[in-house]
Amino acid sequence: QVQLVESGGGVVQPGRSLRLSCAASGFTFSHYGMHWVRQAPGKGLEWVAFISYDGKKNHYADSVKGRFTISRDNSKNTLSLQINSLRAEDTAVYYCAKERTEMLTGYYSDWGQGTLVTVSS
Amino acid sequence: DIQMTQSPSTLSASVGDRVTITCRASQSISTWLAWYQQKPGKAPKLLIFDASNLESGVPSRFSGSGSGTEFTLTISSLQPDDFATYYCQQCDSYFGMYTFGQGTKLEVK
Numbered sequence: 001q002v003q004l005v006e007s008g009g010g011v012v013q014p015g016r017s018l019r020l021s022c023a024a025s026g027f028t029f030s031h032y033g034m035h036w037v038r039q040a041p042g043k044g045l046e047w048v049a050f051i052s053y054d055g056k057k058n059h060y061a062d063s064v065k066g067r068f069t070i071s072r073d074n075s076k077n078t079l080s081l082q083i084n085s086l087r088a089e090d091t092a093v094y095y096c097a098k099e100r101t102e103m104l105t106g107y108y109s110d111w112g113q114g115t116l117v118t119v120s121s
Numbered sequence: 122d123i124q125m126t127q128s129p130s131t132l133s134a135s136v137g138d139r140v141t142i143t144c145r146a147s148q149s150i151s152t153w154l155a156w157y158q159q160k161p162g163k164a165p166k167l168l169i170f171d172a173s174n175l176e177s178g179v180p181s182r183f184s185g186s187g188s189g190t191e192f193t194l195t196i197s198s199l200q201p202d203d204f205a206t207y208y209c210q211q212c213d214s215y216f217g218m219y220t221f222g223q224g225t226k227l228e229v230k
Contacts, residue, residue, distance in 0.1 A: 035219070037165075044221055044223050044224045045208055045210075045221040046221065047221065050219070058217075059216075059218070060217075062122070095164055095165075100170060100176075104214045105212055105214060106214050107155045107167060107171075107212060108155075108157075108165070109176070
């Protein structure tokens with residue numbers, strides 16, 4: 001079965017950097033586009049970033065463009081999110097999510113359990 | 122950017138009720154819309170994709186409809202397990218924009 005396991009969250013000071021990872025298993029990782037979605041405490045869902053199956057195409061939400069970088073290593077079945085210049089408003093649970101099909105649609109059939117990032121001095 | 126507006130924000134209902142949640146897009150999105158259910162402390166779960174297609178394993182009491190700018194999620198007969206928060210999401214894969222609605226909390230009346 002599909003498994004997505006995020007890691008790398010924690011408490012970080014404003015302005016610092018953090019790298020989140022998502023270990024994927026149970027499916028052919030290199031065939032699927034992947035996304036990061038975040039949820040601030042008590043708030044709704046916010047799409048953050050997308051990367052194509054081969055890593056050649058990516059998109060970002062305007063709120064994170066220029067500070068966040070999504071990447072993937074298909075040889076290690078791992079998705080990553082590099083977060084720079086962290087701000088208080090980046091505090092959230094970060095989920096990695098798998099596209100429902102090999103064709104890009106933006107529908108997420110599988111999610112990780114999430115990793116909490118807290119930005120605080 | 123496309124904005125997604127859900128109504129109501131909170132809905133109180135009882136087991137057995139038929140409930141409907143509405144999602145409106147600020148511009149036409151054809152049928153590029155998904156519905157998710159989220160329970161506290163858990164990741165969201167895909168219910169509906171392409172506005173009206175039921176995801177595998179999702180009970181048939183859930184249904185979706187709509188196209189263009191107005192969409193609805195209907196639960197035909199509310200079950201105890203259905204009390205949760207529901208989100209719509211527009212999926213513009215061409216421009217790489219995937220916007221969620223603000224959510225609708227379905228609570229026990």
